[in-house]
Amino acid sequence: MSHSLASPAKPLASASRTSSVGDVVFAAIAKAAGVFVLLLLGAIIVSLFIGGWPTFRAFGMGFLFNADWDPVQNVFGGAVPIYGTLVTAVLAIVMAVPLAFGIAFYLTELAPSWFRRPVGTAIELLAAVPSIIYGMWGFFMIVPFMAEWVQPPLIDALSDIPVVGALFKGPPFGTGIFTASLILAVMILPFIAATMRDVFQTVPAVYKESAYGLGCTTWEVMRSIVIPYTRVSVVGGIMLGLGRALGETMAVTFVIGNTNRLSTSLFGPGNTIASIVALEFPESQAGSLKLSSLLALGFILFVISFIVLAISRTLLRPGAK
Amino acid sequence: MSATTSEGEMAGPKRDPQVADMLSRRRQRSNWIVKALCILATTIGLAFLALILVTLFWLGFGGLQWTVFTEATKPPGSHGGLINAIVGSLIQTAIGTAVGTPIGIMVGVYLAEYSLGTRLGNAVRFVSDVLLSAPSILIGLFIYQVLVNPFDGFSGIAGGLALAVIVIPIVVRTTEDMLRLIPVALREAAVALGAPKWKSIVLVCLRAALDGIATGVLLAVARIAGETAPLLFTSLGNLNWSLSLAQPMSSLPVTIYQYAGSAFEDWVQLAWVGALLITLGVLALNIVARVLLRPRA
Amino acid sequence: MKTLSLALVAMLAAAGPVAAQQITGAGATFPAPVYAKWGEAAKAAVGIELNYQAIGSGGGQNQIFNRTVDFGASDAPVDGAKLAEQKLLQFPAVMGAVVPIVNIPGVELNKLKLTGEILAEIYAGKITKWNDAKITAINAGLALPALAIAPVYRADGSGTTFVFTSYLSAANAEWKAGVGAAASVKWPAGNGAKGNDGIAATVKQVKGAIGYVENAYATQNKLISTQLKNKAGHFVEPTLAAFSSAAASGDWTKAQNYAVDLIDTAGATSWPIVSATFILLPKDPKDAARSAAVMKFFDWAYTNGGKIASDLEYIALPKPVQDAVRASWKSEIKG
Numbered sequence: 009m010s011h012s013l014a015s016p017a018k019p020l021a022s023a024s025r026t027s028s029v030g031d032v033v034f035a036a037i038a039k040a041a042g043v044f045v046l047l048l049l050g051a052i053i054v055s056l057f058i059g060g061w062p063t064f065r066a067f068g069m070g071f072l073f074n075a076d077w078d079p080v081q082n083v084f085g086g087a088v089p090i091y092g093t094l095v096t097a098v099l100a101i102v103m104a105v106p107l108a109f110g111i112a113f114y115l116t117e118l119a120p121s122w123f124r125r126p127v128g129t130a131i132e133l134l135a136a137v138p139s140i141i142y143g144m145w146g147f148f149m150i151v152p153f154m155a156e157w158v159q160p161p162l163i164d165a166l167s168d169i170p171v172v173g174a175l176f177k178g179p180p181f182g183t184g185i186f187t188a189s190l191i192l193a194v195m196i197l198p199f200i201a202a203t204m205r206d207v208f209q210t211v212p213a214v215y216k217e218s219a220y221g222l223g224c225t226t227w228e229v230m231r232s233i234v235i236p237y238t239r240v241s242v243v244g245g246i247m248l249g250l251g252r253a254l255g256e257t258m259a260v261t262f263v264i265g266n267t268n269r270l271s272t273s274l275f276g277p278g279n280t281i282a283s284i285v286a287l288e289f290p291e292s293q294a295g296s297l298k299l300s301s302l303l304a305l306g307f308i309l310f311v312i313s314f315i316v317l318a319i320s321r322t323l324l325r326p327g328a329k
Numbered sequence: 330m331s332a333t334t335s336e337g338e339m340a341g342p343k344r345d346p347q348v349a350d351m352l353s354r355r356r357q358r359s360n361w362i363v364k365a366l367c368i369l370a371t372t373i374g375l376a377f378l379a380l381i382l383v384t385l386f387w388l389g390f391g392g393l394q395w396t397v398f399t400e401a402t403k404p405p406g407s408h409g410g411l412i413n414a415i416v417g418s419l420i421q422t423a424i425g426t427a428v429g430t431p432i433g434i435m436v437g438v439y440l441a442e443y444s445l446g447t448r449l450g451n452a453v454r455f456v457s458d459v460l461l462s463a464p465s466i467l468i469g470l471f472i473y474q475v476l477v478n479p480f481d482g483f484s485g486i487a488g489g490l491a492l493a494v495i496v497i498p499i500v501v502r503t504t505e506d507m508l509r510l511i512p513v514a515l516r517e518a519a520v521a522l523g524a525p526k527w528k529s530i531v532l533v534c535l536r537a538a539l540d541g542i543a544t545g546v547l548l549a550v551a552r553i554a555g556e557t558a559p560l561l562f563t564s565l566g567n568l569n570w571s572l573s574l575a576q577p578m579s580s581l582p583v584t585i586y587q588y589a590g591s592a593f594e595d596w597v598q599l600a601w602v603g604a605l606l607i608t609l610g611v612l613a614l615n616i617v618a619r620v621l622l623r624p625r626a
Numbered sequence: 627m628k629t630l631s632l633a634l635v636a637m638l639a640a641a642g643p644v645a646a647q648q649i650t651g652a653g654a655t656f657p658a659p660v661y662a663k664w665g666e667a668a669k670a671a672v673g674i675e676l677n678y679q680a681i682g683s684g685g686g687q688n689q690i691f692n693r694t695v696d697f698g699a700s701d702a703p704v705d706g707a708k709l710a711e712q713k714l715l716q717f718p719a720v721m722g723a724v725v726p727i728v729n730i731p732g733v734e735l736n737k738l739k740l741t742g743e744i745l746a747e748i749y750a751g752k753i754t755k756w757n758d759a760k761i762t763a764i765n766a767g768l769a770l771p772a773l774a775i776a777p778v779y780r781a782d783g784s785g786t787t788f789v790f791t792s793y794l795s796a797a798n799a800e801w802k803a804g805v806g807a808a809a810s811v812k813w814p815a816g817n818g819a820k821g822n823d824g825i826a827a828t829v830k831q832v833k834g835a836i837g838y839v840e841n842a843y844a845t846q847n848k849l850i851s852t853q854l855k856n857k858a859g860h861f862v863e864p865t866l867a868a869f870s871s872a873a874a875s876g877d878w879t880k881a882q883n884y885a886v887d888l889i890d891t892a893g894a895t896s897w898p899i900v901s902a903t904f905i906l907l908p909k910d911p912k913d914a915a916r917s918a919a920v921m922k923f924f925d926w927a928y929t930n931g932g933k934i935a936s937d938l939e940y941i942a943l944p945k946p947v948q949d950a951v952r953a954s955w956k957s958e959i960k961g
Contacts, residue, residue: 257465267813568679590819
């Protein structure tokens with residue numbers, strides 16, 4: 009760990025000895041800090057797993073598929089929040105990705121160069137807005153809008169059609185899975201857009217120029233050169249957004265309707281793991297099965313985020329193709 | 330790829346000019362459609378930001394009185410302010426930053442300077458990335474389990490420490506990235522002067538990377554200043570003026586959460602004021618961070 | 627780094643106002659408005675500053691079991707065995723009423739008539755439109771739209787829910803068998819909201835919504851409450867007189883740990899959903915001074931808080947009950 013170059017001058021020799029002590033100490037501190045971070049994450053996972061263990065033992069794998077959350081009977085199944093977490097996150101991705109792609113395309117290929125920085129910054133600022141603000145904005149602005157203008161006509165028009173109708177049934181609360189997904193989409197939009205823009209910029213100019221030289225339109229260059237070149241990283245960026253959508257708490261809690269029933273309707277209420285933990289953790293008694301079930305859900309959320317992040321990292325790693 | 334130019338003239342050998350013309354027009358048309366859609370997408374993105382800001386100003390600005398900064402939160406109907414929440418947020422953010430930054434910098438130093446190619450280094454880097462995007466509510470749960478429940482109950486210090494866990498990976502990431510940007514020549518110069526490695530890191534590399542690291546710290550501050558979920562189970566909230574770190578402590582995001590969900594008009598109004606303040610603060614920090622970073626980029 | 631933040635805190639402390647004796651409580655949102663007003667008045671009168679966090683009764687019970695707060699508050703009484711196990715003293719603070727609130731275009735304050743039976747069927751998802759025959763049958767003269775009913779319930783563990791579901795169980799056997807009465811139940815229909823506040827806010831926003839809140843939340847927010855049919859068969863409006871009539875019929879002498887039953891009492895003018903709300907205080911306090919401050923606070927509230935309570939349409943405890951609680955403090959709390 010000490011520096012390898014021998015100090016030629018005599019006066020420096022003694023300094024070198026004391027400084028090698030300094031080097032060892034400094035390196036040890038740096039290493040300790042690294043190990044601390046490892047232990048910290050380990051402790052988080054272990055504390056969630058130990059806390060959730062009674063639930064895993066009591067219900068086994070059935071916990072993942074049981075939609076019953078009944079505090080009176082002391083029966084807990086994680087299916088509703090797990091389903092809510094996955095569905096809201098996936099719907100959010102479905103809504104955000106086309107927009108993010110458009111923004112990234114605009115920022116890398118279409119916008120006049122003086123315009124790129126301010127627009128890019130503005131989009132990035134969207135990512136900086138705290139999630140509680142999204143929740144509040146969603147509750148006071150989007151929810152009434154949905155309840156008044158979007159849901160009633162859709163429910164009236166579609167709910168009597170078989171199969172499809174099931175997706176739009178129920179009273180127009182304005183809250184629910186679809187509204188939560190919409191807010192999540194706005195929140196993850198800047199993340200995905202920024203990642204896409206950054207990876208689009210890694211495409212060597214010479215590739216694009218040769219395609220333009222052949223007479224390709226901008227869209228053809230995008231479709232045939234940029235997207236194939238960056239495909240893997242783009243998916244990585246989308247996964248990064250997915251990871252964020254999965255764990256979002258405050259914005260979702262405000263608008264999802266906080267209900268532990270499985271609902272087929274997109275306008276129906278639901279819960280996500282993060283929102284059920286935020287709501288029900290404070291009242292769950294130490295040692296109770298309910299507390300254990302919430303911690304088990306926390307553990308499951310961590311595992312899901314962990315997997316999504318691991319995939320995203322592998323795909324975004326420089327040189328991954 | 331057809332060899333037609335954008336003007337639609339025939340450039341390739343022996344092609345039916347009419348077909349080529351039609352093809353070209355179709356290609357141009359899809360190009361225009363995609364361009365228009367992209368501009369629309371960008372407009373929608375910007376519109377969301379504008380909509381949020383306009384809402385905040387519209388609903389928050391009217392309640393922005395001077396008593397917001399002089400009075401503590403009060404029961405509904407008594408015209409309270411937010412000073413305890415503002416100060417509570419400042420204190421917990423300060424603790425989070427003060428505890429998280431040095432650890433984060435040391436981890437970043439370890440990753441950039443000591444860990445190259447080692448297994449431990451890769452593990453730490455991966456774990457730090459996991460922490461960076463770990464759901465913040467789980468960090469709150471963790472601190473509740475290890476600090477709040479076994480010890481003395483909800484406290485400002487527990488809130489601050491939960492925020493520190495969020496600060497660490499942000500600072501790790503920027504520190505490592507910035508240290509890697511330091512030119513080798515600079516390190517060599519330091520070593521040639523006989524400086525030990527740790528001195529060259531602290532006095533040369535970290536100093537050279539200071540702007541970048543400061544940016545990272547600012548972004549971390551901006552992030553934790555708006556965090557609600559990790560504080561719910563750690564500092565709980567406090568209706569009164571309290572500076573004791575051992576007691577439950579108020580914070581702007583938690584107060585906004587409580588007030589926004591309430592049905593009292595004056596509380597909702599204060600929630601909008603709080604929302605306006607925190608958003609402006611966080612956005613300002615972000616803009617400052619970007620300005621700081623600009624000369625390097 | 628800690629010294630840095632401590633220095634910062636010290637700096638801020640020097641600038642801020644002087645802190646009084648502070649006590650932290652958490653729990654029921656049901657009495658939160660009256661605790662907040664009491665807290666404000668008691669700070670001026672006896673120098674005790676109450677930090678009451680309305681996190682729900684379930685949360686209040688749990689936090690005092692964990693001793694993370696000085697006292698817990700719950701509308702759902704804790705049973706005797708649990709109290710003994712957790713070494714807690716339970717005593718009532720004040721009484722209040724739960725009222726249904728609705729948001730139906732064209733329906734004004736206390737005009738809509740409902741029964742426990744109908745409420746149970748609405749919350750069971752069996753009655754889904756406001757112009758359902760069962761509702762219109764008892765509301766002649768009221769134009770009810772063909773609007774979908776959106777039931778709103780408490781998503782967090784709540785004493786208000788306990789009181790409300792106790793009433794539904796008393797009114798409807800099917801509810802009693804299928805869902806039951808508890809601080810959180812498995813709701814067959816509707817959307818969840820957090821706290822009495824959250825229900826009030828959601829009902830305010832959603833057309834066709836119905837919810838249940840402590841009366842103060844309805845009056846302070848000018849929400850549309852309804853009439854209810856009481857045990858004697860009369861439709862009554864939610865007024866302080868109707869609440870007091872129900873409260874007066876409670877038999878405290880039979881109640882274990884003060885857990886008096888005020889649901890669906892017999893009086894001709896009684897409001898059917900009335901409840902006491904309780905405080906949970908450790909018998910072996912970690913910090914005796916803080917527990918003493920809690921008792922001092924409620925002692926002050928019993929003696930001087932009646933006016934504040936009735937202004938918010940809560941009902942103060944009868945004098946004999948107050949005295950019995952004071953005696954319990956003396957005999958049961960170490961300190």
